Amino acid sequence: MDATTGPVLSPAPATPPASADEGYPFDTIDRALRAATARLTGGLSPFALYTAWQDWAVHFASAPGRQLALAFDAADSIQAYARFATAAMSSTVTGEMATPPVAPSRNDHRFDDPAWAGLPYVLWQQAFLAQEQWWERATQPVRGVAKINADRAAFVARQLLDAASPSNLPWLNPTVVRRTLEEGGANLARGLANAADDAAAALAKAERPTSLAFEVGVNVAATPGTVIYRNELMELIQYTPATPSVLAEPVLIVPAWIMKFYILDLSPANSLIRWLVGQGHTVFAISWRNPTDADRDVEFDAYRTRGILAALDAVGAVVPDRKIHACGYCLGGTQLAIAAAKMARDGDERLASVTLLAAQTDFSEAGELMLFVDENQIAFLEDLMWDQGVLESGQMSGAFQLLRSNDLVWSRMVKSYLLGERDVESDLAAWNADATRMPYRMHAQYLRRLFLENRLTAGRYVLDGRPVALKDIRVPLFVVGTETDHIAPWRSVYKLHLFTESELTFVLTSGGHNAGIVSEPGHRGRRHRIATAKGDDAYVDPDSWLATAPATAGSWWPAWSGWLAARSAADRVAPPPVGAPSEGLVPLGPAPGAYVKG
Template identity: 65%
Template sequence: MGGSARTTPSFEAADRLARATIARFTQGVSPHSQLAAWFDWASHLGRSPGRQMELWLEAVGSLARLGRFALEAGAQNQTTPEPPFAPQPKDHRFDDPAWKTFPYMLWQQAFLAQEAWWRSATREVRGMSPKDSARVAFMARQALDVVSPSNMPWLNPAIVERTREESGANLIRGAANFTEDMLCALAMEPPPINDGFTVGEKVAITPGEVVYRNDLMELIQYTPATENVHVEPILIVPAWIMKYYVLDLRPENSLVRYLVAQGFTVFMISWRNPTAADRDITFDDYRTQGIMAALDAVNAIVPESKVHACGYCIGGTLLAIAAATMERDDGHRLASITMLAAQTDFSEAGDLMLFVDESQIAFLEDMMWDQGVLDTKQMGSAFKALRPNELVWSKMTREYLLGERDQAIDLTSWAADQTRLPYRMHSQYLRALFLDNRLTAGRYAVEGRVIALKDIRTPIFAVGTETDHIAPWRSVYKLHLFTDNELTFLLTNGGHNAGVVSEPGHHGRRYHVATRDPGDAYVDSDTWLSLAAPGEGSWWPVWAEWLDRHGSAGRVSPPRMGAPERGYAPLWPAPGIYVHQR
């Protein structure tokens, strides 16, 4: 027994290595989680004769409607018959008018009929796990997306017409694009970024200085743009699953530049891109060496002043944890808290939750244990899987079949500049928040003691975005359930990134906003939406006015850049060094 016990770690290491090897081929997706979901669905459906009959009748009815439509369309009458199946509201694959002509409409309708039937077939069966039902529906959608006629060059009218017009030149360009991308993939290198949006030259060019640096982050202090500034500075905590300059893109849509122009003293954390050597960095290290270290620097540079703290995505989640910890420990250092598309409760975290169960996390942990990090390609694949039509198939059709490289914009250029995640940090984050939801369950401990969000007394401004697939706005809204302070919630249109990067003058922007005062009764999200005041345009001015109201009256002279006498001398011009790491 003693010998067996001593050799157990070696056997376990062999198991983890085997799973890590498989994970490299599956991009970190657990085969067991997928198979278990299909078995759950098939076994319950197999014991449901009524549901089987319902699906059989639906299939017969769909075939009948499809057949009738084909006969009427083939008759070539002057009036086109009304198609029996319509694309989903956000499905733009069939927007081209040519899809309404014969015979392309037949391919489109046959595909949409299959989609409709599979939506019915993958509805939850009594006794089945709701998560397995959602997972099966998600996988069925992905499988159908592969065989969409929009992806087939001989069935897509846009590709057929382009090939005829160019005598196949589009396919030659597409083959060249495909070859270039495949060579990069085989070399395990990201595609070269030659889009003109060079960091420090076209984007991330708001003037400033790095005034503090440690092994985890750089702190940038931005140069004031007004003669006098608000008393309280702003500290922005971006997510470390992305580079900070999504909030400082071009001057025209830079949130940082906008705030500086409004007379705010702005500080920004720029996270270092970890490598395999950083495998043991913990989630709490991002709090202590990130938020708290940055807050110490801001307090030294702008002494005797509280700080407006702002967190984006996971940066906002960590900011909430840091704020609750400070409240617990009597460290009242914040004037306000702003959370941009940041969740605190993960029970309804959208499609990302489909990837989270014990088997999936263990599988992902073994891959990260072997690599030391979650690689950019693996993380990027997970996000693309959430929106395959937009981010995978439509892109492949344009670039490989139509021969058109996507025109780069600053936001897509930034999205391609990806970061890695340390093994231990990401494991702790997935288990504590996504899997166990400890923060809102009263079981999240910091330094050995449990914290509670309801201890936060600082006013909060929270932003949700309507089409967010990473932090669904109703999940973000649930912050109302776990806090008792003043809470202003604003819902803007757009997605996780585009909704936040919403500068004044951005066409088509709108929002709803309302404030919950301490002691107010809880209002559910749908009721809130019906009651909240609507507004047109960017939400940035609304936030700036809110910050002004929650700060000290009057303005003061701008602080110096850094505080050398206190150990915070300017080190390097913005955007710093860490942002260039790939």
Template identity: 50%
Template structure:
């Protein structure tokens, strides 16, 4: 593995210097008083080591460590709000009671009838837990139908209660769903025909194998492994099987590396592409194997491609904030690209990288430097956070106080803590279905490049993540014009460069309806594309990928707003990957071609050094 150049300072000194970039700027409680007159929020941030503040944070951190970062107060308030309003809604209670009696009667009648006649049950629900044909036979279809009716009743009971705060209603519905998913008949040997069939056909060895899987996972959980001890799956090693598009590290600072990829075509587009990935993921989600690498696709399509590889921070980076990621990350990398190519740049941001890129672009146009940006592409990136989807369930003042205290004690948010929250959002697939497959059926999930990348988790600096969650998620400062760069607020409406914005249909991290709200915040030319898939799989959607389609429409500069339902109604799905559509859009917004050049003055080969930090 390549080593860092000797010219870099030791990490504590570098982190301290980065932290100075954020002193007096945006923070979890806003920026300093001197900036309040410019339209920025806040009254300054108390020093975390003040005795009273430290004591409070220590208490919060102790509770948060026991609850995995969840706030018991937030959960209790949600259920209290729901229960008290239900208690004063006799009409709603009568309606739910009637539904419960009718559902129970229908379940009992159906079970008795099927017990006598034993016909084949023809209807198979769409729920993937019950797609096996064995679920249509007695008595398993009775378990299934009873559970689905109970699930439907509880979903109804947790909604439409007059007076309940919307956030509390959504949290109750989410927590009830977690409980129901845990009680599904697919999770138990006695009520799952697939498990019983596997045990019978294997002579019971499926149980033995599943028990060994459980013991191995329990051993890892109890003993744990440090980041340094964690090993990559040998078949998915960055630089060997993934992240292998030929390129060089051309620049590095304390926070990130800048990679440039070698051209594969005689000529390339005049303007280069700079990709800004999210710092909650390793950049090579966009450079997996050659067949599903978006970076390789762009290189082969005739572009000069650069990407940022973020550092995986440790405790020494605890006071590094969003301003450092903006100034020493995106803007510093953009300056390096401009120095090499002397052209405006097609900038591309993915997830949180797209959010920060939008802030950077707004600051550039505000300061009269908009000519540095040729176009801007945002991949599954939110700029308005009033509808963040189920991720918003973990974002309220109480939840953030618990999470902030936990991160303050550690100095960062650990990747495993972050992934636990994402697993809860899709617990049915990522927890219960996996446990059923591995422990009851004895089948280990076969890793692929995307799964291996997902396991390659990152950490987030305490200050940066607190700022992001509070300023953007909780306060929605960017959309409301309160977010400041260099002490002055930025507005997305200042951006005049053409935009290409991608949302994905099943995104739990950046719901497409939230991504679509950028139409309300800008007036420039904006092409919006909605593709099949989720937050990761929808973006890694190479040509030839099965079951892929997209919808696409362009709003010309100054055109009236079209709603989300109008977008769906007016644009029929187009089969295939969205990559060629984007490639054509980039070509249409490029200024011709130039001769491709070899990479000069590099530090080392891609994928560099920071990608290996665990």
């Protein structure tokens, strides 16, 4: 094996991949037009949204019973609001405020300021919440409407309502009014400067740094280690041991290439990698190269062969005659599951265990991201990537932000542009701003084969001419889901129970897709649930599992470290050497390497 700098991946051929309209004259004109449209819409297909509204509207128009029920709902809501408004106005005399008829949802923080409970702000708040509640009922599925279209109609209604919230208007938001009076308008001046900075960055197609206080390799991604292998797709980092002896079996971490790897190596206090090394584990981690348009034809399977398998070869050379604990996060976990299934099918027994962090293997219930997954939407996105060669980070993050537009769009705009405040500097925010791109062919294959066609759990995911099956995996599995994950919903992650006969330890931790994984010991408010299912145990559905698995305060990290130790050799050994010179694995530079800075 050679630890090489690796060539840049070869440019794309002139011919695009097969598509439904390939072969027709002037097809390139159509694709270029759709790509230009996609740039204006952030990658969202207006045709898919129009189809959804048309489906819902036609069925709603032919449902007089539903219309009548909603008319009664509207009348009841208006009457309740009128009664409340009358009582609220009377409170100026009586001094007792009536109870508002509509309460914000538990996760809605737009109206947290106590001033929203007073006049006149409570009247605007209640009028808005009543409309929001009515539209939520109005966009419930009508009999005969395709579920995805009903969901999209509700999504569009929610986006329009979120934009019209009184919390977004400076003269209706009591927090903004109070701050403006206190500062004599200085907050608005700062907000205008913030908006100008963001607009300039957007025009220059540059990311505004979320934080200037965190530097890769200095105070994030700073765990000591050495790059021992590099190819055109990834670098492999071997971390420096922190204990005199180590567990015999090493750990290989496979992050998602949709993110920089150091989400698992943030500040020293909350770095999972640093913590693992401190527990006596020999840790290796993949750092993916950030692709450019020259890498447009990198295939999804390359991340298995040139990524995971190449890393396993290198780890095996450094720590020979030992099995490897493999851990995959998000998309890296999905690819690791595929790799493990093929290895099991082909008799490759190098794995000691598989850990999947917020990683889906079945995509039939992939949560709100499915709003953006159907033939129409994927074809639209493919044309955008075909034109650019990659999916740009901003285009990718736009969909995630829309799923939580209250928190990730409008609330941030109010804070930055009306209150004149930037987000508090944090390592997680700095990492989130350090975005990556996705190669055209890889992302198209991923969306079609997994999200759209769900081939892996349907027995139709083919490698080397034969399908792979998750049930072939025989090593122990440790699977982590997070309670509020909108990218990999925990019930979707939990479905792996249906597709394996291995021992499976499932953990449900508080937090979301990132914060739930970055859950270091001592982190305030963290909790987790854990239970193990043997291969021959009867299936327990997720809601029953939730009802019976007790909640434990604290981080899940110690449980995982103990789980790994229990599935390793009993005796500790001396730390392995750095690299394997006889196998061509020599130090190529200190961690975190070169690719993470690209």
